[in-house]
Amino acid sequence: MDDVHANSGCRMPSINFCSQCGSEVEQKIPLGETLLRAVCPACQMIHYQNPKIVAGCIPEWEGQILLCRRAIEPRLGLWTFPAGFMELGESTEEAAARETLEEANATVTIHSLYGIFSLPHVSQVYVVYRAALQDLEFGPGEESLEVRLMSIESIPWEHLAFPVIRETLRRYVEDVGTTHAQVHFGTVSPSRRSVVNSSASWLSNGPSPSINHPAE
Amino acid sequence: MDDVHANSGCRMPSINFCSQCGSEVEQKIPLGETLLRAVCPACQMIHYQNPKIVAGCIPEWEGQILLCRRAIEPRLGLWTFPAGFMELGESTEEAAARETLEEANATVTIHSLYGIFSLPHVSQVYVVYRAALQDLEFGPGEESLEVRLMSIESIPWEHLAFPVIRETLRRYVEDVGTTHAQVHFGTVSPSRRSVVNSSASWLSNGPSPSINHPAE
Numbered sequence: 001m002d003d004v005h006a007n008s009g010c011r012m013p014s015i016n017f018c019s020q021c022g023s024e025v026e027q028k029i030p031l032g033e034t035l036l037r038a039v040c041p042a043c044q045m046i047h048y049q050n051p052k053i054v055a056g057c058i059p060e061w062e063g064q065i066l067l068c069r070r071a072i073e074p075r076l077g078l079w080t081f082p083a084g085f086m087e088l089g090e091s092t093e094e095a096a097a098r099e100t101l102e103e104a105n106a107t108v109t110i111h112s113l114y115g116i117f118s119l120p121h122v123s124q125v126y127v128v129y130r131a132a133l134q135d136l137e138f139g140p141g142e143e144s145l146e147v148r149l150m151s152i153e154s155i156p157w158e159h160l161a162f163p164v165i166r167e168t169l170r171r172y173v174e175d176v177g178t179t180h181a182q183v184h185f186g187t188v189s190p191s192r193r194s195v196v197n198s199s200a201s202w203l204s205n206g207p208s209p210s211i212n213h214p215a216e
Numbered sequence: 217m218d219d220v221h222a223n224s225g226c227r228m229p230s231i232n233f234c235s236q237c238g239s240e241v242e243q244k245i246p247l248g249e250t251l252l253r254a255v256c257p258a259c260q261m262i263h264y265q266n267p268k269i270v271a272g273c274i275p276e277w278e279g280q281i282l283l284c285r286r287a288i289e290p291r292l293g294l295w296t297f298p299a300g301f302m303e304l305g306e307s308t309e310e311a312a313a314r315e316t317l318e319e320a321n322a323t324v325t326i327h328s329l330y331g332i333f334s335l336p337h338v339s340q341v342y343v344v345y346r347a348a349l350q351d352l353e354f355g356p357g358e359e360s361l362e363v364r365l366m367s368i369e370s371i372p373w374e375h376l377a378f379p380v381i382r383e384t385l386r387r388y389v390e391d392v393g394t395t396h397a398q399v400h401f402g403t404v405s406p407s408r409r410s411v412v413n414s415s416a417s418w419l420s421n422g423p424s425p426s427i428n429h430p431a432e
Contacts, residue, residue, distance in 0.1 A: 012304060015235045019254075019263070022233035022240070032358060035303065038235075047235070050268045051302050053341060086267050087251065088228060091334030091403045092341060112413075113401045116332060116343060118307030125269055125308060125343075127332060129401075142248060183399040185329045185345075187307045197328075 012049045012123060014038075020045050051123040055095035056083025057131040058172060059108045061149055065172075066133060068103050069146040070161055077145065078161035081168070082106075083126065092127045100131070104147045106138035115171070115184030117164050117196070126164050126188075152176060164188045167196065228265045228339060230254075236261050267339040271311035272299025273347040274388060275324045277365055281388075282349060284319050285362040286377055293361065294377035297384070298322075299342065308343045316347065320363040322354035331387070331400030333380050333412070342380050342404075368392060380404045383412065 018025050018040035025038040030046050038047040058081050059066035067079045082100040086092060093110040100108050108131035117126040133149075140147050150156075152173050160166045167188050175182050186196030234241050234256035241254040246262050254263040274297050275282035283295045298316040302308060309326040316324050324347035333342040349365075356363050366372075368389050376382045383404050391398050402412030 013236060013261075017233055017235050017238035019231045019233050019235045020229060022238050024238070045229075048301070049304055051304060051306075052266045053269060085264070086341075088265055088267060088339045089336050090267075091336055092332065093334070093401070093403075094336075113332065113399055116308065116329065118309070120305050120307055120310075123304045125302075127341075183329055185309070187309075 015047050015049070018043060018045055019047065049123075051118075051125055053086040053092065053095070054083050054124050054126045055086045055092045055099065055129075056081055056126065057096040057100055057108060057110060057129040058114060058168075059100060059104070059106055059131045059133045061133040061136070064149045064151050065155075066100075066104055066106060066138060066147060066149050067155070068140070068144040069148075070143065071140070071145040072143050075161035078159050079156050080161040080165045081128075083128070083165075086127075093129060096127070096129050096131070101141075103141045103144050104138050105141055106147070107134040108132060109134060113183050115168060115196075117167065117185070118187045119164060119189075120187060121190055126168070128168055163190055171196065231263050231265070234259060234261055235263065265339075267334075267341055269302040269308065269311070270299050270340050270342045271302045271308045271315065271345075272297055272342065273312040273316055273324060273326060273345040274330060274384075275316060275320070275322055275347045275349045277349040277352070280365045280367050281371075282316075282320055282322060282354060282363060282365050283371070284356070284360040285364075286359065287356070287361045288359050291377035294375050295372050296377040296381050297344075299344070299381075302343075309345060312343070312345050312347070317357075319357045319360050320354050321357055322363070323350040324348060325350060329399050331384060331412075333383065333401070334403045335380060335405075336403060337406055342384070344384055379406055387412065 015025055015038035021040060021043045023040050023042035025040050025047065027036050028039050029035065030037055030039060067081055069079050070076050082103045084099040086095040097108055097110055100106050110129045110131045112130045114128045114130045138147050155169055171184055182198045184196050184198050231241055231254035237256060237259045239256050239258035241256050241263065243252050244255050245251065246253055246255060283297055285295050286292050298319045300315040302311040313324055313326055316322050326345045326347045328346045330344045330346050354363050371385055387400055398414045400412050400414050
């Protein structure tokens with residue numbers, strides 16, 4: 001559910017009318033602020049627009065991970081881990097588990113935070129967890145053509161749906177085989193260079209190393 | 217800027233009119249979805265509402281942290297670390313640094329992720345970083361009465377603005393003095409029990425321990 005919305009890569013639509021009273025809005029900088037906002041001249045409501053959270057997880061089972069092949073545009077036919085827009089009234093963990101159930105008919109236990117990635121060009125923030133698949137009962141939900149448990153070696157790198165999926169899985173594969181904790185954060189851009197850091201040992205007090213690499 | 221909006225604790229306002237064309241919306245479940253949405257019968261636009269991200273940081277300087285005393289409602293006169301709503305087109309790290317500049321006139325270098333906390337009761341997600349204060353030039357911005365560098369021992373526990381601020385700082389104080397990495401995640405509720413986990417060593421592959429404690 002809500003996956004087209006989550007992954008359409010759309011910018012925020014402009015606000016022309018007040019969603020409260022239906023009046024035509026004005027673009028102005030409210031008192032005490034610095035940015036232009038859509039403000040209703042009739043009821044004074046300020047219509048803020050903010051980035052959206054895409055919550056997802058990497059479901060694991062005995063060294064393999066569960067990926068879904070998209071049945072919907074954009075990127076129909078390409079692979080992703082389960083992820084979608086967070087809904088009102090839920091936590092990011094609940095959102096990640098719900099999306100996994102919807103897209104892969106799979107039940108997971110969220111057990112650790114994997115990373116948080118900003119996509120400023122589409123005003124989205126991905127929050128990605130690692131999760132334990134509870135059993136081998138899974139299969140394509142409405143938005144998936146196919147759901148498959150894959151070894152690290154068989155990840156279809158050339159057929160991943162979005163740069164942030166590739167970036168997350170690339171790091172995941174790097175991390176497998178290391179023995180220290182890593183939680184990643186940073187910015188993923190669509191066509192230039194992404195910068196992702198790791199909060200591996202935050203008590204070291206120094207800046208984390210920046211890792212630059214080409215993203216598609 | 218935008219801090220009243222960030223911390224007002226408000227639920228999302230209902231949508232009565234289409235922000236695109238001004239028509240009165242209908243509440244219906246769109247095809248392929250499961251939740252009621254505000255849908256425009258004229259232009260077919262679906263108006264999604266999603267949780268908002270509050271980005272903040274704990275600015276550090278030689279064992280002390282920078283806190284701000286709020287000059288605005290709600291919780292006027294109470295203490296918080298710098299935090300506020302993320303804007304379109306920025307990363308969570310940029311948002312945290314910007315809020316620190318606005319609220320405390322302080323320049324920081326974000327160096328590690330501290331935690332991500334869901335507040336489902338107000339549909340907010342706090343993303344909190346640790347940051348290095350670049351120098352001792354700071355002072356109250358428009359939304360602060362006072363900005364002070366404090367030792368861990370002098371955190372005003374009885375005068376913190378929000379449960380999520382208390383929860384974050386409580387964990388922060390616990391972590392100081394330990395030597396292993398911790399990135400926290402979980403849910404903070406206003407009046408019942410909060411559940412926060414840590415992704416300290418995600419390669420352990422087991423579930424993180426849940427820690428329950430009373431929150432105000």
